[in-house]
Amino acid sequence: MQTRGAGRATVAAATCGFLLVAVAACGGTPNEVRHYGDIPRPGGPTGTARPGAPEVQSRVPGIGDRMWERIPVGTRQIVAVFGEYETSPYSTLVLYEKRGTRWEPQRSWPAHNGKRGWATDHQEGDERTPVGVFTLSDAGGVLDDPGALLPYTQDEDAFISPLSWDEAHWHDFDYVIAIDYNRLPGTRPDEPTRPLGQSKGGGIWLHLDHGDGTLGCVSVPESAMKYLLRRLDPKDRPVIVMGDKANLRQ
Template sequence: MRRGGVRHAMVAMTACGFFLTALAACGGPRTEVRHGDVPRPGGPTGTARPSPTVKPARVPGVGERMWRRVPAGTRQVVVVYGEGKNSPDSTLVLYEKHGTAWQRVDSWAAHNGKQGWNPNHREGDERSPVGVFTLSDAGGLLDDPGTRLPYTQDEDAFATPYYWDEAHWHDFDYVIAIDYNRRPGTRPDDPTRPQGQKKGGGIWLHLDHGDGTLGCVSVPESAMEYLLRRLDPKDKPVVVMGDKAELRA
């Protein structure tokens, strides 16, 4: 049941990078490739020659420089393709690895920072940070929808202030913390900033309100519910995010 009308005035210290005082950041079937499935020519005595090492394919639109930052063993990648360096519009796509190939699972229209993107994100710049970040913790105003991620449900911590515009009242019904300048393994609103306050923080995936954010990435409610139920810690999910040009570089 949604909460309407007067909302709790208390809000998380880090709700999508919003400190009330200063913070401004706001598939198809599995294909198993077995050893015997790959033909290997034999030598004069019929002895199989070693197979050449084949590097797993990258997801579309992500260059080698960025791809090198994806941790080994990752099998779920969320890519946020920003329309431009200074644009708040983007597309979020979920990919999963099957065998050595990456398959597109689904995609949704999304929004990022109001001012676009910044590879050197700073508190208050209203831009989303560019990079590769793990996804380890979730939470929200509403009950756990069935996620495998650690989930913190807190009506006070994730309620938006009553004086915010009505369009933002449900922003934090569901959130997934993007591990930018935060401690993985803590609730999304944990205020710790390992790189210091000036680097910002509180960067989340959360519900969309129709326009740019202060640094977070927002998607429709259906997308948040899907991601929460689909992302699995054993697959080491990460988000690769930035404007398209920066991602391809």
């Protein structure tokens, strides 16, 4: 049976595109001030989405032709992550769902991405989050399944953060959703296979926020993780579209 210490070391090696994490999981300074971003709006200025009064549109605003064409046919759920700018760790995550021919925003939350921003050519250890469109296939975490519709792997030994990490990061992986960047969809989130090669990084997840930038993952509040786990449905072919606003508009 794997010991807790060994499990903590394993997840450190598998997550956020970083093999030898010495200080903290996906993070920098725990006390960094949180920033709340804006959500792109069609035909007008930006503003914060209100879950109680969603705007409805035939296409997700802020996503340009190049990115839109990469969204698979049949997708009815889009997790959009709008980064403030290319070198910023601050972003806003919005869940959109398709109803008929219209895309409706459901909820939005402040989020963090890589502490050095975004990368259109992500490399192992660059502390940036890959820009692009990726499917969402698998979930898991330290805690019991909260009612996830995606396949969920609960494994405390495999997902728990090392005690050597700063206390602010001990709950990062209570819940995770694997982002299908350089991984094998249909496997548990910590599966180490990297189809594009190790140099292209991997282990890019959605996980709990610790108050600052990550080493490549996207982090959101616990309430967001629970909501997404209970809402993202394989039959709706969910994807994440993520990047800085300038790149997403292309």
